[in-house]
Amino acid sequence: MTLLSVENLRRRYVSTGRDIVAVENATFSIAAGETLGIAGASGSGKSTMARLLLGLMPPDAGKITFEGQDWLSLKGKDLRRQRSRMQMVFQDVLGAFHPTATVGETIGDPIRVHRTVPKPQRTREIARLLERVGLSSDFAGRPVYELSGGQRQRVAIARAIATRPSLVVLDEAVSALDVQVRNRILELLVELQREENMSYLFISHDLAVLRAVSHRLAIMDAGRIVETGHTSDIIEQPQSAAGRALVAATLRLMPGGRQTNTIQQSEPTYDI
Numbered sequence: 001m002t003l004l005s006v007e008n009l010r011r012r013y014v015s016t017g018r019d020i021v022a023v024e025n026a027t028f029s030i031a032a033g034e035t036l037g038i039a040g041a042s043g044s045g046k047s048t049m050a051r052l053l054l055g056l057m058p059p060d061a062g063k064i065t066f067e068g069q070d071w072l073s074l075k076g077k078d079l080r081r082q083r084s085r086m087q088m089v090f091q092d093v094l095g096a097f098h099p100t101a102t103v104g105e106t107i108g109d110p111i112r113v114h115r116t117v118p119k120p121q122r123t124r125e126i127a128r129l130l131e132r133v134g135l136s137s138d139f140a141g142r143p144v145y146e147l148s149g150g151q152r153q154r155v156a157i158a159r160a161i162a163t164r165p166s167l168v169v170l171d172e173a174v175s176a177l178d179v180q181v182r183n184r185i186l187e188l189l190v191e192l193q194r195e196e197n198m199s200y201l202f203i204s205h206d207l208a209v210l211r212a213v214s215h216r217l218a219i220m221d222a223g224r225i226v227e228t229g230h231t232s233d234i235i236e237q238p239q240s241a242a243g244r245a246l247v248a249a250t251l252r253l254m255p256g257g258r259q260t261n262t263i264q265q266s267e268p269t270y271d272i
């Protein structure tokens with residue numbers, strides 16, 4: 001079942017008199033329970049795509065259908081309700097959260113806004129979410145700025161899943177973490193996805209990360225999606241110049257050629 005479909009999305013920026021087309025004619029879809037990886041060099045339009053999907057800015061043209069609804073024309077109560085179904089995890093958690101807020105406030109925020117759990121049960125729900133992401137419930141009282149990078153990303157994930165979304169958009173969510181912490185977070189995300197049947201739009205400049213979690217990949221280059229396909233097909237035989245450049249850059253970092261990642265995603269079973 002198609003969860004999200006994007007058709008001919010376009011967004012440009014006007015900056016110091018220059019016109020930058022950040023996203024041009026982008027079309028793709030994500031099935032329920034599927035992870036679509038978006039790979040692309042810096043400046044290729046990945047974060048703009050994330051912002052457009054999350055409604056943080058409007059597109060200049062195009063259509064977004066999410067859970068069968070015209071996502072761009074939703075308003076008021078319908079929009080508020082539907083918003084809780086799509087959540088995000090960004091790279092810079094400190095920038096996204098109030099730095100002096102406690103972990104409990106940070107995770108409780110979407111629960112309060114979307115009223116997903118009655119007030120008397122919120123503390124217990126926050127403890128449950130912390131445990132879901134591998135943190136003890138004692139973390140609830142600690143300020144976010146005291147946490148390590150990996151712990152902060154776990155809090156960001158707990159916050160994202162608090163409203164039981166069907167889609168989580170992750171923009172360079174593990175890029176700031178060292179490899180061991182990164183792999184543990186990727187494992188957590190894969191496990192949560194299986195348990196909650198969520199879809200992920202997983203954005204990264206790093207194909208090694210996307211290889212570990214994505215069923216399918218889309219390659220972005222200068223605002224356009226130049227290639228989509230099953231992850232293993234693209235990594236083994238990239239068709240676009242941008243895809244070939246990303247694969248070559250990934251292989252260069254791996255002595256002896258092929259990457260052996262600790263995380264293995266099961267074989268994709270989705271129709272393209």
Ligand SMILES: Nc1ncnc2c1ncn2[C@@H]1O[C@H](COP(=O)(O)OP(=O)(O)O)[C@@H](O)[C@H]1O
Pocket residue numbers: 013014015020021022040041042043044045046047048049
């Ligand atoms: N707020 C902005 N104002 C002007 N140009 C921007 C803005 N945000 C991004 N851009 C430009 O749009 C293009 C795509 O950026 P971005 O979506 O951040 O790419 P990525 O996430 O792949 O690095 C780049 O050329 C970038 O410089």
Ligand SMILES: [Mg+2]
Pocket residue numbers: 046047048172
């Ligand atoms: Mg970006």
